[in-house]
């Protein structure tokens with residue numbers, strides 16, 4: 001067991017030295033994913049604004065058409081008024097003139113509002129396009145720089161973990177498994193202690209446990225923080 005504990009201590013030391021690298025390697029895809037989501041969101045917004053602009057332009061065409069019809073209607077009504085041969089006809093033609101004038105005023109007001117909306121939408125669309133291009137550029141450059149960084153990290157990691165397999169082969173499966181499980185939840189899953197205190201959580205260990213740690217006959221965990229504890233004398237002997 002003693003030899004196994006020595007190997008485990010070295011293995012854990014190795015893993016701890018690569019911990020920052022592992023964290024960065026895990027973080028990089030997450031950050032890329034965030035950037036991709038950002039680009040996607042901007043692209044969706046852009047598509048939505050383009051759609052809104054197209055709808056406003058469609059409405060403008062429709063309202064312009066109606067305005068034209070009303071103008072023609074006004075001409076016709078005026079002609080009728082001029083050619084009216086009775087008061088009744090003249091009144092009817094006058095009412096038609098008024099109705100067309102009202103409709104023309106309404107259409108013109110509506111077209112003014114649509115024009116304002118189109119101008120505002122065009123401006124915001126230009127902003128949005130700029131944001132989108134920027135975000136796309138950032139994503140592209142990050143994709144490249146992250147790729148380089150990952151290669152660097154992988155190389156460093158390879159060097160730091162050189163010989164890990166040999167050490168792992170000296171430790172039994174159940175111990176490795178227990179260590180791996182602990183490692184996912186806490187930093188420094190294996191603690192080397194010098195006295196009766198767990199150096200990780202600073203709690204005093206029961207005296208009996210300290211004695212057993214010296215014997216190194218079995219795997220022990222801190223009763224408080226659950227880390228695997230190994231006495232310094234075991235590792236240094």
Ligand SMILES: [Zn+2]
Pocket residue numbers: 198199200201202203222223224225226227
């Ligand atoms: Zn502890």
